[in-house]
Amino acid sequence: MTLEVPFQPLPVDQSDVRYAHGPDSTxxxxxxxxxxxxxxxNGSIVYPGTSRRFWVHLPAQYDPSRPAALMVFLDGRLYLDPDGEVRGAIVLDNLVSHGDIPVTIGVFVDPGARDGAAGPKQRNVEYDAFDDRYATFLLTEIIPQVAARHCITEDPGGWGICGGSSGGNCAFTVAWLRPDMFRRVICCLSSFVQMPGGNPYPELIRSVPRKPLRIFLQAGHRDLHWNEPARNWLAGNLRVAAALAEAGYDFRLALGDGGHNPNHGGVLLPDALRWLWRPLDT
Structure with missing residues (x-):
């Protein structure tokens, strides 16, 4: 099937581009x-001494007698904000109502805070690490609280995770290490280059058998250090995308303009979710 895309002029200056939200984001x-x-x-065992909030969003079509799909959003408050760039709950309501995605429970999880104050240090500890702690945290501390109250599918093909910046590489790591539970991933402007020890994925993706993952990547032409030889966010994302392509993964890369902010990824969220939840054989 041929898809005709409406014409849109390319901006001349890529440094301060802002994308307009579509109808599914309102x-x-x-x-x-x-x-x-x-x-x-406040009782984390994986991250002791931290406190955080998380939000559970149930679309109006949720039926407690029928297992729902699950989508975890990192940086929960940011991704839930109805006046922000992502507007996750609004997008879920629109797509579920129109049958574009299955009935999906959204779980929006904030990074931890210490001594009652949130800060980037704990966020980086949780999101940038290349280990299974965050996956374990979700699977043993957060999702069981949701599953105790609501009916969630046990099929890992019905579980997804989404994040941006450091949350993007965290989402990738959770799915990479636990594909038995999470198989659909959205990563926006991922901070792969600031993972301790560097970005492990270009080599890993090529060197191990392909995992049952479907991955949507969003990257920006003017992401951090885009034209520098070190800690180049754009290059880090492109290297991951290239490795996924070479390894035969079911993935999609959306490359936009602008800098390191959630605007483009937020605007793309409805289409990313449609692509992510399309039938597995298409």
Whole structure:
């Protein structure tokens, strides 16, 4: 099937580009709003001494007698904000209502805070690490609280995870290390280059058997250090995309303009979710 894409002029200056949100990122007439419940979590074993909030969003079509798909969003408050760039709950409501994706419970998880104050240090500890701690944290501390209240599918093909910047490489790491649980991934402007020890994925992807993952990547022409030889966010994402292509993964790369901000990834979220949840044989 041929898909005709409407013409859009390319901006001349790539440094300060802003993308406009589409209709699926705003409340649409006739689409019932889902319900969002907020939780506090102060008893982490994986990250002792931290506190955080997380939110569970149930679309109006959720039926407790039928298992729902699951989508975890990192940097939960940012991705949930209805006036922000991503607007995750609004997008889920619109796509579920129109049958574009299955009924999906959204779990929006903030990074931890210490001594009652959030800060980048703990976020980087959790998101940039190349180990299974964050996956274990989700699977043993957060998702069980959701599953105790709501009906979630046990099929790993029905579980996804989404993040941006350091949250992008965290989402990739969770799925890479636990493909038995998470198989659909959205990574926006991922900070692969600031992972301790450097970006492990270009070599890893090529050197191990292909994993059952479907991966949507978003990168920016003017991401951090885009024209420098070291710690180049753009180059790091392109190297991961190239490795995925060479290894035969089911992946998609959306390359946009602008800098290191959530605008483009947020605008793309509806289409990323449609692509992510399309039937596995297409």
């Amino acid at each position: 409340r649409r007439p006739g689409v019932p709003a889902g319900r969002t419940v907020e939780f506090d979590w």
